Amino acid sequence: MATLTVPEVVTSPAEDAEQLRKAFQGWGTNEALIISILAHRNAAQRKLIRQSYAETYGEDLLKSLDKELSSDFERLVLLWTLDPAERDAFLANEATKMLTSNNLVLVEVACTRSSLDLFMVRQAYHARFKKSLEEDVAYHTSGDFRKLLVPLVSSFRYDGDEVNMKLAKSEAKILHEKISEKSYNHDELIRILTTRSKAQLNATLNHYNNEFGNAIDKDLEADPDDEYKKLLRATIECLTYPAKYFEEVLRLAINRLGTDEWALTRVVATRAEVDMERIKEEYYRRNSIPLDRAITKDTSGDYEKMLLTLIGHGDA
Amino acid sequence: MATLTVPEVVTSPAEDAEQLRKAFQGWGTNEALIISILAHRNAAQRKLIRQSYAETYGEDLLKSLDKELSSDFERLVLLWTLDPAERDAFLANEATKMLTSNNLVLVEVACTRSSLDLFMVRQAYHARFKKSLEEDVAYHTSGDFRKLLVPLVSSFRYDGDEVNMKLAKSEAKILHEKISEKSYNHDELIRILTTRSKAQLNATLNHYNNEFGNAIDKDLEADPDDEYKKLLRATIECLTYPAKYFEEVLRLAINRLGTDEWALTRVVATRAEVDMERIKEEYYRRNSIPLDRAITKDTSGDYEKMLLTLIGHGDA
Structure with missing residues (x-):
């Protein structure tokens, strides 16, 4: 389901690195050449290109790109070139900072990646920022936002398909109760959303829909100005759809x-x-x-x- | 600083497996032989013995030990023979169950292991129990206990030595404030203890001791009947000493x-x-x-x- 296209026969990382170096040299940068290479290489290939580039030219490819490119194109090329775990760590870090803070990005990284991928983001975060992801998230948030976001970014959900239907029913009931009472920050609601496996949550929310007549995201839609509720809704969507x-x-x-x-x-x-x-x-x-x-x-x-x-x- | 002693020349895993099999056969079990082998093999060696045993005899060594041994000796041999991450997953799971529930064990596993070891416990938990550790901990606890334990078992603390002294001072002050107010379950106190690196926490608690005249565990000692406070104190000791x-x-x-x-x-x-x-x-x-x-x-x-x-x- 990826849209990335990689040629059947790919040139060697060393050749790609050389071509990129050429694209940076001379009068003006050859953006078309950069796109023709990087936008047609998968993560493993890009990693090898970066390694080869660093070995040959003694500079990180990202640094060269940063010097040569600018504005939106630069940001896209840099984000794309980063290793996926490093990229997520970078985005998550940015999302905790004052001027670029964006809790939605944290929800996205925490809930749409696989459990193991999220863990690799946390490892990449250590390596790059000399801190833990949850440490920064907790430090830069408070109240309900912290209560939801810290367990989300710290989660290592079970990723099997097993579903406990009895549990799905009882927890659908809890979710419906808390949402009806507008207790959107209730411990139990947060526990269910932040710890259950995606398969289990799916069963719970299907039961919710069947039993109570509305999909849970409809029940959370009412108040678009409530930032916390928006985040809660995004959490559910990222986890299930x-x-x-x-x-x-x-x-x-x-x-x-x-x-x-x-x-x-x-x-x-x-x-x-x-x-x-x-x-x-x-x-x-x-x-x-x-x-x-x-x-x-x-x-x-x-x-x-x-x-x-x-x-x-x-x-x- | 381990006390385990391993002979300089170790017999092959296949031979060890064969000797263990012999110890189980015949009239009565040869416990001395079991001890002489298993209590002198490190984790990697025990793992190979288990593999070799399963390949040769078509049964998990742990199952054979379970059949042959009993009571405290059995429990010690079984726990010891398990791979460390599996063992911790087993102990943590036991600690979430009603009859054997023991929050101290959860604190121990969460706080005295390295960040990566704790993550391997969480992986072993998935494999063995088809659930996540934090899911079971959250489900089986509530209130202040949940508020402390879930982030502890979900943590992936930064494990470098870097210390931010300014932060240590400001967070020592927060800890002292909250403890003076007896707000032992305060969001900020829990944030600091559950997310900061061990090196950072150490600096914070040293500053606490210097600035406020008492070590933090002394300030938490007053009321030995308060289970939550006991847990908080254990958390601090496990993390720092x-x-x-x-x-x-x-x-x-x-x-x-x-x-x-x-x-x-x-x-x-x-x-x-x-x-x-x-x-x-x-x-x-x-x-x-x-x-x-x-x-x-x-x-x-x-x-x-x-x-x-x-x-x-x-x-x-």
Whole structure:
């Protein structure tokens, strides 16, 4: 379900590194060459290119890119080039800082990645920031936000398919009770959402829907100005239906006065190698316009080209 | 600082497995032979023996041991033979169950293991119980206990040596404030204890001691009947001075009417390969009697022999 396309015969990492070096040299940067290489290599290949580049030229490829590129295109290329765990650690760290704080990004990283991938993000966070992810999240949040976010980013959910139906029923009832009472920050509600496996939560929420007549996200929709409730709803969507969640992020990023390039870049860079095909389907279904066309209308230049390449426009 | 002794030339895992099989056969079990092998093999070696045993005899070594042995000796041999991460997962699971519930064990596993070891416990928990550790801990606790224990067992603390002295000072002040107000369950106090690295916490608690005249564990000592406060104190000791914590567990297990074999077994099985030498030093300093002598006075038979072997009595 990835949209990334990799040529059947790939040039060696050393050759790719050499071509990238050439793209940086001379009068002006050759952005098209950069896109033609990096936007057609998977994470393992990009890692080898970075290694080869560092060995040959004594500089981190990311540093060279940072010097040569600028604005939205730069951010997209940098995020894309990073190893997925490093990239998530970087995004999560940014999300804890004052000026770029964005709790939604934390929910996204904590809930749409696999349990093991989230753990690798935490390892990458140690390596890069000399602190733990949960430490920064806890320090920079408080109250209900902290109560929800810290267990989310610390979770290592069981990822098997086993479902306990009795438990699903009893916990659906608890969730319905707490939501009816507007106790959105109740210990039990948070316990269920932050610790249960995705399969188990799915069963619980299906039972909720069947038994109480409404999907849980409908019951949480009422008050769009309540930031905490929005986060709670995002948590549930990320855990149970990530493609729908990402479609919504893209829709809001594109359909507004002034595109939200940060959100657009983040979703494309983090999902092109995962489930962007599914997200594109959801996008078309919900907006009656294909994602590539929506992107073309809203962006331009190398940034547009890189986005379109990553979402597989060449093959569309 | 381990007390485990391994012979310089070790027989092959296949030979060890064969000897163990012999020890189980015939009239009566040869406990001395079991001790002479298992109590002198490190975790990696025991793992190979288990593999070899399963391949050769089509049965898990643990199952055979379970059939042949009984009571305290059995529990000690089984716990010891388990892989450390599996063993901790087993102990933690037991600690969440009604009849054997023991929050102290959870604190011990969460706070005296390295960050990576704790993560491996969480992986072993998935594999064995088809659930997550934090899921069971959250489900079986509530209120303040849950509020402290869930982040402890979910933590992946940064394990570098870097210390931020400014932060140590400000957080020592917060801790002192909350403890003075008897707000032992305050969000900030729990945040600090559950997320900071051990090096950082150490600096914070040293500053606490210097600035406010008392070590924090003294300030938490007042009320020995308060289970939550006891747990808080254990958390701090496990994080900053594990040998002292384990000495205390052993002292309480031995110095009472009727030895607490569960605690004695647990500490010996989990620490013989880690820091039992340090724990023995602490024990002697605090009780003026060497640990091996105290154990000899309180236990007997194969159980006693196995304990003494694991704490390195043969070399004492």
